[in-house]
Amino acid sequence: MPDLTLPDRIDLYRLMRLNRSLEERLVNLYRQGKIVGGLYRSLGQEATSVGSARALEEGDVLGPLIRNLGSVLVMGYTPREILTQHLARAASPSGGKEGNLHFGRPERGVVSSISMLGALVPVMAGIALAARMQRRRTVAMTYIGDGGTSTGAFHEGVNFAAVQKLPLVVIAENNGWAYSTPFRKQTAAKSLADRAPAYGIPGVSVDGNDVIAVYEAAREAVDRARAGGGPTLVEARTYRMKGHAEHDGQAYVPPGELDDWARRDPIARHAERLLASGRVTPGDLEAIDRRIAEELDRDVAEAERCPYPAAADALAGVYAGGSADSEPAFLRRLS
Amino acid sequence: MDAIREALLEEMERDERVFLLGEDIGVYGGAFKVTDGLVERFGEERVLDTPISETAIVGAAVGAAIAGMRPVAEMQFADFISCAFDMITNFAAKSRYRTGCGVPLVVRGPAGGGVHGGPFHSQNPEAYFAHTPGLKIVQPSTAHDAKGLLKAAIRDDDPVLYFEHKFLYRRVKETLPREDYVVPIGKAAVRRSGRDLSILTYGAMVWTALDAARTLETEGIDVEVVDLRTLFPLDEETILSSVGRTNRAIVLHEATRTGGIGAEVAAVLSERCFEALDAPVVRVTAPDTPVPFSPPMEEFFLPDAGKVCRAARALVGY
Numbered sequence: 006m007p008d009l010t011l012p013d014r015i016d017l018y019r020l021m022r023l024n025r026s027l028e029e030r031l032v033n034l035y036r037q038g039k040i041v042g043g044l045y046r047s048l049g050q051e052a053t054s055v056g057s058a059r060a061l062e063e064g065d066v067l068g069p070l071i072r073n074l075g076s077v078l079v080m081g082y083t084p085r086e087i088l089t090q091h092l093a094r095a096a097s098p099s100g101g102k103e104g105n106l107h108f109g110r111p112e113r114g115v116v117s118s119i120s121m122l123g124a125l126v127p128v129m130a131g132i133a134l135a136a137r138m139q140r141r142r143t144v145a146m147t148y149i150g151d152g153g154t155s156t157g158a159f160h161e162g163v164n165f166a167a168v169q170k171l172p173l174v175v176i177a178e179n180n181g182w183a184y185s186t187p188f189r190k191q192t193a194a195k196s197l198a199d200r201a202p203a204y205g206i207p208g209v210s211v212d213g214n215d216v217i218a219v220y221e222a223a224r225e226a227v228d229r230a231r232a233g234g235g236p237t238l239v240e241a242r243t244y245r246m247k248g249h250a251e252h253d254g255q256a257y258v259p260p261g262e263l264d265d266w267a268r269r270d271p272i273a274r275h276a277e278r279l280l281a282s283g284r285v286t287p288g289d290l291e292a293i294d295r296r297i298a299e300e301l302d303r304d305v306a307e308a309e310r311c312p313y314p315a316a317a318d319a320l321a322g323v324y325a326g327g328s329a330d331s332e333p334a335f336l337r338r339l340s
Numbered sequence: 341m342d343a344i345r346e347a348l349l350e351e352m353e354r355d356e357r358v359f360l361l362g363e364d365i366g367v368y369g370g371a372f373k374v375t376d377g378l379v380e381r382f383g384e385e386r387v388l389d390t391p392i393s394e395t396a397i398v399g400a401a402v403g404a405a406i407a408g409m410r411p412v413a414e415m416q417f418a419d420f421i422s423c424a425f426d427m428i429t430n431f432a433a434k435s436r437y438r439t440g441c442g443v444p445l446v447v448r449g450p451a452g453g454g455v456h457g458g459p460f461h462s463q464n465p466e467a468y469f470a471h472t473p474g475l476k477i478v479q480p481s482t483a484h485d486a487k488g489l490l491k492a493a494i495r496d497d498d499p500v501l502y503f504e505h506k507f508l509y510r511r512v513k514e515t516l517p518r519e520d521y522v523v524p525i526g527k528a529a530v531r532r533s534g535r536d537l538s539i540l541t542y543g544a545m546v547w548t549a550l551d552a553a554r555t556l557e558t559e560g561i562d563v564e565v566v567d568l569r570t571l572f573p574l575d576e577e578t579i580l581s582s583v584g585r586t587n588r589a590i591v592l593h594e595a596t597r598t599g600g601i602g603a604e605v606a607a608v609l610s611e612r613c614f615e616a617l618d619a620p621v622v623r624v625t626a627p628d629t630p631v632p633f634s635p636p637m638e639e640f641f642l643p644d645a646g647k648v649c650r651a652a653r654a655l656v657g658y
Binding site for chain 1: 390426427435497
């Protein structure tokens with residue numbers, strides 16, 4: 006496993022900061038009523054997304070969930086693409102057909118999730134299966150929340166990948182909450198990593214708010230997968246600092262819990278470590294923050310100028326070639 | 341059944357992206373022996389035995405298809421396709437629309453009753469899926485079509501559900517063309533021309549319709565039999581052209597009545613050739629019950645030539 010260089014570590018800071026700052030812009034747009042649909046935050050989980058996706062190499066494929074904004078930024082999707090997607094504009098990665106982080110093309114290293122949790126696990130196993138049949142070195146990585154591990158699809162997918170020894174890495178993001186349901190009502194297991202031995206695969210649990218620890222655990226799993234060692238289940242222990250979506254005021258969260266986790270903020274922790282190294286100054290980090298803010302100013306303005314899709318484009322793209330009928334032929338004949 | 345195996349074998353030889361996955365399809369050759377001998381020929385990587393995990397079977401097929409392969413997933417019985425419903429209707433069917441990424445996969449499996457399989461080994465699940473834009477659904481009635489439609493399904497760039505009627509596996513015998521051919525998806529076939537009445541049907545019921553047509557012929561009723569072959573999207577032109585000439589229509593299927601393919605065919609006829617109809621469109625289908633197990637009950641449940649003849653006589657006398 007190659008050690009992260011100082012520029013790599015600074016870049017992890019940049020990606021986490023971009024994740025958070027971009028999301029803050031999305032919150033502003035949401036409050037202005039410009040975001041179409043809900044807004045799902047990843048506040049506090051940036052290290053899990055960024056650290057894990059950073060462990061992938063060119064040609065690998067990632068299956069992100071809605072709280073993995075940092076991961077798709079690592080994979081090269083741009084803030085402007087994220088913004089147009091949330092604003093439902095024609096120029097968005099899904100052309101306005103989909104919202105939030107539901108987009109992705111395998112040639113850009115990303116497969117889109119669907120809202121049915123767990124579904125991505127067998128699909129990403131299929132990506133890994135195809136890669137092996139095509140004699141490519143591709144590793145597939147996907148995410149599952151603590152809630153998602155309760156689905157049958159998760160079980161079937163991990164079991165299938167384990168039996169086939171597929172190059173799949175599953176990052177189980179234990180952020181404590183599935184909407185309003187706490188971890189203890191989701192599973193009687195102590196840790197999501199404890200599920201791994203039952204599948205006959207390695208399971209590790211890592212501090213999900215430590216970007217370096219997440220990277221190292223993910224990297225080890227990726228290297229094992231690429232070497233033919235089969236799948237790994239990595240539990241990243243983190244915390245969802247916001248509600249399920251922006252409308253959710255988190256009244257169900259016990260007092261004090263948010264404050265406890267705020268003290269473990271992943272960006273602040275990584276920044277402190279960089280500063281403690283003596284090779285990075287506060288001015289260096291401020292310069293990164295300032296550059297991100299300036300770029301986002303431009304990106305938001307440009308995204309807001311992008312037009313909505315033409316309404317009738319809703320009919321296109323269901324099948325290869327051809328378009329759906331908007332009305333029964335009988336009505337068309339009358340008019 | 342040999343026609344299905346031949347289609348799989350020829351497509352796997354033609355295109356190395358084609359592979360099979362399912363339960364007991366390898367060494368055992370499949371519960372009905374459809375894939376018998378294929379693992380010996382192509383190896384375990386391309387004829388992949390899976391755990392009992394329909395969601396993982398179709399899910400992995402979706403992923404592999406997205407990544408450039410041409411998977412053919414077997415459901416040991418079509419009834420078990422319900423376990424993979426989410427993968428088919430939400431992942432495979434919507435992927436092209438949502439993300440621009442096509443999912444060229446085939447899910448195939450034995451459907452239908454008449455073999456005393458009871459409620460979970462006899463169903464005809466096609467109508468669940470005909471309500472899902474993005475899917476295509478085919479069901480052959482002849483050995484020629486079994487081979488040609490499966491080849492077309494494998495070569496199609498979108499997800500295709502291929503339902504094969506298990507009652508026909510060993511009952512339909514034909515000599516097939518030597519050369520490579522496909523039966524295009526979206527095209528119905530007129531199996532028998534007639535002037536007085538059209539029976540619009542598919543799968544094993546095509547043979548029931550032809551039986552009924554022979555009986556009705558002796559009574560002076562000249563029946564046309566249209567084999568839909570593709571259930572979604574329907575070949576509306578062939579349906580309209582037939583009923584436009586005969587002016588009477590029976591929609592016949594083995595699946596239960598409410599919300600079945602027949603309801604959609606009847607709606608198309610009502611919308612698009614109302615003026616041509618001399619009588620109401622009549623459905624002859626199984627009743628709205630699960631498939632019963634005991635032979636007298638199952639026979640009562642399944643449509644047969646007698647039921648079709650009674651409906652035809654009523655329509656002609658309308």
